Amino acid sequence: MRSTNVQTSHSSSTLLFRLFSIYFLSLHGAKAGFIHLCVEIPISTRAESTIRGVNPLNYTTNHTSHSDSNGTSPEQLLRIIFEYTTKIANERTLVNVLLLMANMGREMIMADRCTVWLIDHVRDELFTTVAHGVDEIRIPLGSGFVGHSITTGEPILVEDAYNDPRHNAENDLRTGYRTKSIITVPFVGNDGSIIGAYQAINKVGTDAVFTPLDLEYLTLAASYAGKSLESVMLHEEIVDTQRDIILAMGEIGESRSKETSNHVNRVAEYSYVLAIGYGLSTEEAEQLKMVSPMHDIGKVAIPDAVLHKPGKLTEEEFELMKRHTTIGYNLLKASGRDLMKMASIVAYEHHEKWDGSGYPRGLSGEDIHLYGRITAIADVFDALGSDRVYKKAWELDLILRLFEEERGRHFDPRLVDIFFKQLPKLLQIRDNYKDID
Ligand SMILES: [Fe+2]
Numbered sequence: 001m002r003s004t005n006v007q008t009s010h011s012s013s014t015l016l017f018r019l020f021s022i023y024f025l026s027l028h029g030a031k032a033g034f035i036h037l038c039v040e041i042p043i044s045t046r047a048e049s050t051i052r053g054v055n056p057l058n059y060t061t062n063h064t065s066h067s068d069s070n071g072t073s074p075e076q077l078l079r080i081i082f083e084y085t086t087k088i089a090n091e092r093t094l095v096n097v098l099l100l101m102a103n104m105g106r107e108m109i110m111a112d113r114c115t116v117w118l119i120d121h122v123r124d125e126l127f128t129t130v131a132h133g134v135d136e137i138r139i140p141l142g143s144g145f146v147g148h149s150i151t152t153g154e155p156i157l158v159e160d161a162y163n164d165p166r167h168n169a170e171n172d173l174r175t176g177y178r179t180k181s182i183i184t185v186p187f188v189g190n191d192g193s194i195i196g197a198y199q200a201i202n203k204v205g206t207d208a209v210f211t212p213l214d215l216e217y218l219t220l221a222a223s224y225a226g227k228s229l230e231s232v233m234l235h236e237e238i239v240d241t242q243r244d245i246i247l248a249m250g251e252i253g254e255s256r257s258k259e260t261s262n263h264v265n266r267v268a269e270y271s272y273v274l275a276i277g278y279g280l281s282t283e284e285a286e287q288l289k290m291v292s293p294m295h296d297i298g299k300v301a302i303p304d305a306v307l308h309k310p311g312k313l314t315e316e317e318f319e320l321m322k323r324h325t326t327i328g329y330n331l332l333k334a335s336g337r338d339l340m341k342m343a344s345i346v347a348y349e350h351h352e353k354w355d356g357s358g359y360p361r362g363l364s365g366e367d368i369h370l371y372g373r374i375t376a377i378a379d380v381f382d383a384l385g386s387d388r389v390y391k392k393a394w395e396l397d398l399i400l401r402l403f404e405e406e407r408g409r410h411f412d413p414r415l416v417d418i419f420f421k422q423l424p425k426l427l428q429i430r431d432n433y434k435d436i437d
């Protein structure tokens, strides 16, 4: 049911603010959400849009008749905003934020499809992720309505796309979908630059078209979700940078010991497969994949004469070599970051053995952290299959026999079973990450 109030000359945002207050009274224990939204809402949509360089009054349109009928009641609108902004604020994964944003936009203005477009500055393209039955699409920067909107910073409202020369009909031709009515609204980042755009296609209902009110609502959605979007993009950037640094550090450790070029990448991938097989969450397995390349970082402090010795090490040299575990641990544990703490465990415990005969502490069984037990299997599997300064690569059947023999001795028996179960995947990884001479 639709409120006629929204059709009056009141700013819909002022009205929304009042309704938010009423809506809040019917909610229990949701104060945090209320405070957040209360700060956001009093700014008029039009005023805020103008500040952010997006003025719905200046939208480009080929409108012939304006219907104020939006189809979403203010109460529904508040519920949608409240639910989605809470979900989006708690989400740290870009792809999930994009999906939530798309759903929020679609529900707010009753669109058939809603997509979020982002700018790929490296490839000079715009791209969408999967949403509402649409796989990732890439288009040249500046093309179509969305490109136009992003380039100019202006929202666009069009009743019939095929009457507008900016419409790029290529996707319709490819997918068989018929675009009619379109709205695009750019997202503006905190520094004022445009980071992407919302695009809603086809109003739900026979002969229904988007209205200026829909445009205003989508602008409202863009102004809320856009902030979370930027912070998640920033978060992903930081995680990617951390991953690169960790990998580079791992490579330093391996290059000091002249190990094969893709060793750390393979250990990372093997660790992931074993972790998933063990039942860890995708997130934890991803984290282990990121840190396992650092297992030998402590080798940076081991003298070349020991590290690069082709023959067997003397007892004294072996004692020195063993120290790479504690050196790596001490190097990494100082950081308060979770990933670094995880990496310090891997560095410390990847040479411990299930039966207690490993080093440096001679831990046994489940006293050895799972991350150490997993990395031990990944590391040994890869080391045996590669040429090293002190040995040639082993044949696969010999490696497998060793794992059978060492089940419950060197390695966690449960993990050895997972290793055999996942062997096809592990061999595929070995094939994908061959060493380049
Ligand atoms: Fe090691």
Ligand SMILES: [Fe+2]
Residues within 6 Å of the ligand: 263, 295, 296, 379
């Ligand atoms: Fe290694």
